[in-house]
Amino acid sequence: MSTATNPALQLNMSQLLSRALEAEMGRDDRIVVFGEDVGGLGGVFGATRNLQRRFGERRVRDTPISEMAFTGLAVGAAQAGLRPVVELMFVDFIGVCLDQVYNQAAKNAYMSGGAVSVPLVLRTAVGLIGAAAQHSQVLSATFAHLPGLKVVMPGTPGDGPGLLLSAIRDENPVVFLEHKLLLKQRAGTARHPGAIDALDQPIPLGQAATVRSGGDLTIATAGWAVQQSLEAASVLADDGIEAEVVDLRSLVPLDRETLTSSAARTGRLLVVDEDYLSYGMSGELIAVVCEELWEHRPRVARHALPDVPIPASRPLEEAVMPNPRTIAEAARRLVLA
């Protein structure tokens, strides 16, 4: 099927994810889904729609607003042989249950000397939605910093299902970060639809996608910022600057090879990140590239959320969030400097 006529282009990522989950649950009865409002409502962003109707309350369960209890329950259930897919409604709520994620799920395989594994997926919605400081964060680096968690963040709607399949089939705990704007946007209107023609194919974790080729600079990014960067790239192209855009797809594992070989080719790396600037993904990717390519003296820059809580009012929000215009400006500065 050619991309242009693919009916999946009419769907948004939440619909695509729920279909992937449904198919995978049909194949594997170890999968159980927990979370707030995942049942009758099908998730506040719709990514578990239809699941309870199809699989019943036994497998798809609305939980009380008890994140500590249900993430802990998922850890125990995973160690006892199930494959829980847990929804944390907004990533911002991780504060109330982080212990079970980073002290238990992330560490139990290591601490047990390999005796146990914790194959659970923590799906959670991230990113900007006009909901201010406690409902707009990405926090990807927070998870990526903690050893033992795989951290996946689709940057295109079509990659969501394939990445989710790999996350579910992984023996390790995976934090799966779904950007709200991707969840809600029709795939056909995305700058890049991702693997929309291969929705049932798992996408291996740790394989970045070069979603645009160009020779003047590399923009490495993930999540919604992939779409923003693609838009910036088309603006830059009008000025004769060709950006290569690398969608990391997973922060852990990190596809160092794609990142460094692109940066080696272009000689310039701009990291765009909707997460906070300091001690974050941007610094990390730049360190990786500089360590690996120090002989090439790559030129580097980062464009991320400045170190402030995300404000509520639109003009304030726009002042801090990377957008295509600010990304293009950052790219121009790097290329023209």
Add this chain to the structure above:
Amino acid sequence: MLDLEVAYRSMVRMRAVEEAVQLGVISGEIHGEMHVGIGQEAIAAGIEPLLTDDDAVVSTHRPHLHALVHRVNPVAMLAELFERDGGLCHGKGGHMHLFSPDRDFMCTGIVGASVPIALGYAFARHYRERAGLAVAVLGDGAANIGAFAESLNLAALWRLPVVFLCEDNGYGISVARDAATAGAIERRGEPYGIPGRRVDGTDVTAVYDAAEQAFGQARAGQPALLVCDCYRWSGHYEGDTDHYRAQAEKDAAMTAERDPIQRLRARLIAGRANEDELTEAEAAERARVAEWVAEARAKPSPNPADALSGVFV
């Protein structure tokens, strides 16, 4: 059925294991923080006859006794405690993070974190319609963490086969229970419809009788809460100066009548058990533990290079 002589032997083994561990701390073979359960043996011994191969136990930072009664391989456990390779976790877990998936036993060093994880083991049984329950062990201090309240609600709501087993040794490190805990822990399940009881945790029969009921309920899908009174005979950790507990209090609490082992011994003798035979049994159990310890200590040290592997499976 609770066989008092079997329970006696079991408690003697527990004590011997903990004493060996204390020596390991003194000798420096165990360099980390170490929490032992001396004085709390009757609780583990009281649930021992009720635990089956189908059950899971999720314990705390004071886990050794629960591991022993859930029949975790004792040599493998001791090897882990003595920081050797070839034990439960190859030196990567240590005494607060023991994992024995063949027994569905684990423990955690985060106070209260054992409770929701136990719910997960219970859920897996419930989901698979398999026999078995999960025991969530917690201390009195852990009863004040939010995860406990959340878990009581969730267990009741989903009718999970779980027993909340609270070992109330009167302290969370240095803070006395009454300085940290409002109301009665055994009543904290009531609003959720979870019946609770408090028993004398130094009396193995009292523990067993109450646990029999609690386990029976949990196996029928009605979570249960059991609080066992005991006293922590050692410091919070080995090396704790323990100056915060008044000597008079310790003297009053740590008597032969309140020592679960001596108490049971006196009862067995009053019930016309042969004293010499008991002494022999005790020596035999201690010898057995000494063999375990020797076997564990003979295992090699871990290879430092292994520290970097195994983050992901």
